[in-house]
Amino acid sequence: MTVVILILLMAFLTGCDSKKSSSSSSVTLNVTEWTNPSAIKATKKLNKEFEKAHPGVHVHLVDAPTSSSAWDNLNKTQMSAHTVDVMAQFSISNQVPKSYMKNLQPSMLEQWIDAGQIKDLTNEPFIDKYFSKKDQMNLMGYKGKLYGVTMAAYGRGGVFYNEALFKKYNLSIPKTYDQLVHVCEVFASHNITPLMVGAKDGWDQMIVEAGIQQSLPHDQADTLNKELWTGKTTWANQPVFKTVMERYQKLSQYFEPNAFGEPYAPTPGLFANGKAAMLVDGTFDGDAVHQANPNLKFSWFPLPMTDDPEKNTMQVAGDFSWTIPTAAPHQKLALEYVKFFSQPKHYKEWENIVGAIPTQDIKKLSQPWMGTELEYLDNMQYEFHIFTPSNAGDLAYLQTDTAYLKPQGKYTVDQLLKKATQQWTAATH
Amino acid sequence: MNVFGKKGFKKWMPLLGLLPAIIVFGAFKIYPSIMTFIYSFTQYSGIPGTPLHFVGLENYKMAFSGFSGIGKAIRITIIFALCVTLLQNALGLFAALVFNKKTRGTVFYRSLVFLPVVLSVVVTGLIWSLLFSPIGGPIEPIWKAVFGHSSSFFGSNTLALPLVIFVQIWQNAGFTMVVYLAGLQTVPTELLESAQLDGASRWQRFRHVLFPMIAASTTVNVLLCVIGALGTYDLIYVLTGGQFGTMTLGMDMFNTAFGGSNQLGYGSMIQMLQFALVLIVTLILQWYLRRREVEL
Missing domain, CATH: 3.40.190.10 (Periplasmic binding protein-like II)
Known part of the structure; x- marks a missing residue:
């Protein structure tokens, strides 16, 4: 009897799976970011536009809060399982430990880079859409190469x-x-x-x-x-x-x-x-x-x-930065996704919802509270x-x-x- | 007599029957324990693709280098475990004595005391965080009226640890009560009646008849309390995050291994220290309590 129930259960579960696969012959691009309501709202909006511009592509966004270990754990599990295509990360912001710093471990992102698990974006043309390469290197540079695109600073x-x-x-x-x-x-x-x-x-x-x-x-x-x-x-x-x-x-x-x-x-x-x-x-x-x-x-x-x-x-300090794992199941599409977000028109749309300090040349943002922040940019310093x-x-x-x-x-x-x-x-x- | 027989399949059947349990136990208990021990000699970050990097006893040396915070964490863990064990057992025993009578409403009150046990740690933590919120929490005005000043409660260096101890006891005293109740209900009423006839006072009946008769319940409760309290981190995580003098070894281990710094190697070393502490305390207590049971 137990065996019969198990077989039926397996058949049911398999049925569920096959139904899912058959209904969507599209490609699913997996994206992760931490829980920041405005950033999620902005990303979801652009995801829809990306899907419209790329028929057959579905963007699946997963988020987790940073206040617990949930965000770290999401990163680790997705990277271990090689299931994530595009991953938001906090900027490195020149926080690379020096040799005289005894027993100090690099951050998780730096360790991934050292292990060859994050794609080098140094020569991608869309980097030019952002502030100078020097600024980008300040935010996401590591050992002379650029490993992410910083979308927002704060x-x-x-x-x-x-x-x-x-x-x-x-x-x-x-x-x-x-x-x-x-x-x-x-x-x-x-x-x-x-x-x-x-x-x-x-x-x-x-x-x-x-x-x-x-x-x-x-x-x-x-x-x-x-x-x-x-x-x-x-x-x-x-x-x-x-x-x-x-x-x-x-x-x-x-x-x-x-x-x-x-x-x-x-x-x-x-x-x-x-x-x-x-x-x-x-x-x-x-x-x-x-x-x-x-x-x-x-x-x-x-x-x-x-x-x-x-x-x-x-x-x-640098904040939200897109990175692409080298083991991303859809490398080309992932790159296309980051490129799409980097287009000035799309970037401004995203930034206007997020309300962070922009990393592309935007003189005015729709949020009234951002007015003075942008003025301070003229005399800012990187932390x-x-x-x-x-x-x-x-x-x-x-x-x-x-x-x-x-x-x-x-x-x-x-x-x-x-x-x-x-x-x-x-x-x- | 071997009911399974001595030859062929029948001989191996018991072992085959145990195999699933052995595999599960080995995979989820033995293997992680061995790996924790091995990791404690490494600088492993737990990040896939990164090397283990063996450092020998370096993690252990760092722990005892003077200002690592481990010594303070051990001290807080012991204070926490001691207070929780003593107060929770006293309260559990008191509640068991009160509710060991077959009077109207007893079952309801027992259930009420037991209720927090079924709540999850997160729910318990959130309830007490809201109750003790310094802005708009219901306890703040009462506190102010009684003591003449307000407090930051879970954010206070002096109050945070006592409050965490209080919440831990509030959550688990019901379970302690149930174990004591089970013990009390095995005590023959004749014994208490004859002690009463002999002129023993209420305290003497408790001290010389009841308490010795529930020695086994005491052993179970004390050991469970000590083991639970020495390993606590979840409730502390929700209430204070280990700040304001509440950084126990368990909390320190969680923060180090999983709290963003990703030092699984150093965290594993703290886990081994915690294991050693629990083992030593439990062995001593078990030896003492078992001997006491026999003497009584």
Whole structure:
């Protein structure tokens, strides 16, 4: 009896499969990207256009959130099974570990490239549609070759601000740290939460990052990393780190109450609905704020963490980049797909929905909040990366130490810098 | 007597019958365990196509190099397991004693206490995250009224670990209660009655009659609690992500191996340390509890 049931079950399942195959003699192009509602909406729209332009092709888009390990696991399983044709990846952004960085593993994407699993796109003609090759190499270059097309960049370490509230209290966009503190004080004196951060998920750390990025010369990034890894520079022996942490500490008194218990996810909605005057965030979340309250007039500015307006620039990092695995089942079609997205007309369509910082020459985007962001592009800097040692104690990384700093934590700035230095040194020697 | 016979197919039949289970157990338990042990000596990232890269004892050396965070994780794991085991057993035993009476509504109340056991960890985590949300959560105003200040709860360096312990106990105390109830229902009522006739107080009856008689239930509950608590990561992952002083060994292992850094080799080493910790604690406890059962 059991055998009969099994045979029937197998016949049924086989029937299901054959029905699926017979109904679609088309080619299915498998595409993956992480869960970002606006990017998914944009990709789906262009997928339809791609299907229309390529009769017989069906684009199957799979997404997974980055907040858990789901996105990483989707990448690994799809790559292992050789089932993915086009895969979105975060930009490499020059984050290639150097030889003196003991026990530091390259990222998953870099390891795939080293294993020959990602297609080299260096000589593809559609790369010319984007910003200069140098910019593209900055974002997706690895060991002298280009392994992906960066569709979107973002500015980190900034705030979305409520334009109506700024107007009501006659405030202008702060250009220096003191001006930022003044803006916060004005809001606090009117019982309005100045800054919303979602610190439970570490979103407040953008303030520290902005401080470090704006305070240090970007062309010295390699030197800084080498000195940190060799012990010549430490968190404790450079006044700049102390200043950044003190400034963070000062700003933390303007966070929403109990900010460290508040996860990031609801904060765009809370800000959009008037719970705070500013939201510490990257430009990539403009659409989330807009969706939460389409009537809100808001814009974005980089956090000014130094006293010099010239230094308080927007720090840009690469974001959404298309890559093609070398084992993609439909190599030619995958390339055609990326080429299709790279056409200026299609790219603008995609970008207008996503609302990220464009990587093609677009002067104006349809989202109102993007206006000022594009202005900041004239004076932007690519974010540099401080490589942090693997498996060090949780105090070793200055930017993630905020939960330990008074009043939330138990350490003063000096104690924290000393502890961070001890743990960093132990991990790098 | 060998019911299967000594020759031919009949002789091999029992082994053939066991074969599917052996294959499944070998594929899903033995093989991964052996590979975890091997990976713990590598810098393997788990990414297909990348080499294993053997590093000998380097991962173990790094773990004990002073500031790796492993020592702190071990300390937090032990505090977590100790608190969960003691409090969960005390609460489970108390609930079992209360609901061991055949009175109206007992079955309903037992079910109520057992209910959280059937909830998934994610559901449990989300329920308590919402209850303890510092913005708009229902507990925040009560907390403020009682203590005079608000708190970031799961984002607080001082409160996060006690709250995670509380939620772990809330979720599993029902199971502990059921095991104790099963033990209590095997205790002959005559024994308790004769102790009462001899003038034993309620506490003396519990201490000298009931508790020794449910020693086997205590052993099971303590061991299950300790093993479960030493390996916990899922609930912590949902509630705090291992931040704010809640980074147990299990959580550290998950973050290291699967949390984006893809250090399967180092993560496997943490897993081996966790295995050693569970093995040592369990062996000591089992030896002590079994000896105690015999003595009682």
